[in-house]
Amino acid sequence: MIPYGRQSIDDDDINAVVDVLMSDWITTGPKIKEFEESICKYTGAQHSTVVNSGTSALDIAVQALSLPENSEAITTPFTFASTSNALLYNRVKPVFADIMPDTHNINPDEIRKKITDRTRAIICVDFAGHPCDMQELKEIAAEYNLLLIEDACHALGAEYHNKKVGTLADMTILSFHPVKHVTTGEGGAVTTQNKEYYDTLQMLRSHGIDKNTMSRSGPQGDWAYDMKYLGRNYRMTDFQAALGISQMKKLDTFINRRKEIADYYNHAFSDVEGISTPVTKPYVRHAWHIYTVLLKNHNRDAVFKQLRSAGIGVNVHYIPIYKFSYYQQNLPQKEQFPVSEETYKSIITLPLFPQMTNENADQVISSVKSALEK
Numbered sequence: 535m536i537p538y539g540r541q542s543i544d545d546d547d548i549n550a551v552v553d554v555l556m557s558d559w560i561t562t563g564p565k566i567k568e569f570e571e572s573i574c575k576y577t578g579a580q581h582s583t584v585v586n587s588g589t590s591a592l593d594i595a596v597q598a599l600s601l602p603e604n605s606e607a608i609t610t611p612f613t614f615a616s617t618s619n620a621l622l623y624n625r626v627k628p629v630f631a632d633i634m635p636d637t638h639n640i641n642p643d644e645i646r647k648k649i650t651d652r653t654r655a656i657i658c659v660d661f662a663g664h665p666c667d668m669q670e671l672k673e674i675a676a677e678y679n680l681l682l683i684e685d686a687c688h689a690l691g692a693e694y695h696n697k698k699v700g701t702l703a704d705m706t707i708l709s710f711h712p713v714k715h716v717t718t719g720e721g722g723a724v725t726t727q728n729k730e731y732y733d734t735l736q737m738l739r740s741h742g743i744d745k746n747t748m749s750r751s752g753p754q755g756d757w758a759y760d761m762k763y764l765g766r767n768y769r770m771t772d773f774q775a776a777l778g779i780s781q782m783k784k785l786d787t788f789i790n791r792r793k794e795i796a797d798y799y800n801h802a803f804s805d806v807e808g809i810s811t812p813v814t815k816p817y818v819r820h821a822w823h824i825y826t827v828l829l830k831n832h833n834r835d836a837v838f839k840q841l842r843s844a845g846i847g848v849n850v851h852y853i854p855i856y857k858f859s860y861y862q863q864n865l866p867q868k869e870q871f872p873v874s875e876e877t878y879k880s881i882i883t884l885p886l887f888p889q890m891t892n893e894n895a896d897q898v899i900s901s902v903k904s905a906l907e908k
């Protein structure tokens with residue numbers, strides 16, 4: 535089976551992890567800061583806080599906003615569940631806005647329709663690695679005084695008008711799960727240009743504890759610390775950070791290979807009836823986390839089964855969040871999301887990862903073509 539995504543680990547990565555395992559610090563050591571600095575250097579972000587998952591990163595980012603009770607935040611239903619779960623963890627009500635048919639990113643016009651006097655934030659998601667229209671989202675945020683979190687778990691390395699993702703929103707979320715661009719096994723990060731958010735995020739990652747104030751100002755010795763927030767233990771280990779540092783060095787090589795395969799697919803499917811290939815706006819650098827196509831006039835589920843039995847690890851991204859039983863029970867929707875519904879019915883994810891060979895890609899292409907003929 536050719537999987538839809540997988541990690542690329544080489545000897546340098548393995549040696550970096552082993553070095554840390556043989557050192558004095560396997561957690562809360564120097565590799566954490568070094569990994570954070572490499573993320574800042576790559577993205578151009580001023581601050582970065584690494585944690586143990588992308589989901590934890592979303593959780594502390596929402597917590598750092600300190601939104602009042604009964605707040606609402608507008609987000610897309612066409613994403614992984616943790617985007618809106620992070621709002622629920624923090625007792626903020628997710629309000630879904632429908633997506634755009636071309637990029638499958640949240641539709642700014644739909645956001646405007648969902649704004650109430652309780653709306654405090656927007657969480658957008660750069661679907662598949664194609665950045666959202668950040669200029670338009672920022673204008674809405676400024677007009678209604680909303681905070682903007684960009685869930686860029688698909689989009690490390692992407693660019694919007696020549697600016698790297700990581701610097702475009704109030705806070706940007708990254709994931710280092712094995713199917714993402716660089717991996718630490720499990721892991722995530724929040725980048726921000728705002729020092730106050732950064733200080734808060736660093737505390738929220740580790741029990742809400744502040745090691746600075748008390749020891750600096752109090753009469754006590756080095757043992758003193760304060761707990762300022764109800765934080766968690768979301769810390770990443772140093773051997774994971776070492777893997778992350780080593781992986782970051784190869785990020786552009788990974789993305790270039792992903793793009794090569796995506797271009798190859800685009801070309802191969804350009805004259806195939808019934809498939810529409812992904813749209814890339816001229817002002818973005820796509821990070822190609824996943825490669826999805828829409829199947830027109832075909833039964834997606836039948837094509838899916840056919841491809842799986844041919845050894846092609848296709849997937850579906852995403853089941854709209856409001857369809858999950860937890861959401862149906864706790865956050866039933868009165869409104870419809872026609873574009874999400876239509877996209878969900880016809881979308882399929884084809885394998886895409888840096889170590890795929892051209893032969894793998896050819897196998898995917900010919901299997902898709904023969905599945906469509908049946």
Ligand SMILES: *Cc1c(COP(=O)(O)O)cnc(C)c1O
Pocket residue numbers: 587588589590613614616617659685687688709710711720721722
């Ligand atoms: C992967 C992903 C997450 C969560 O990341 P984890 O590291 O798996 O917790 C959140 N949002 C989106 C859009 C993702 O793709």
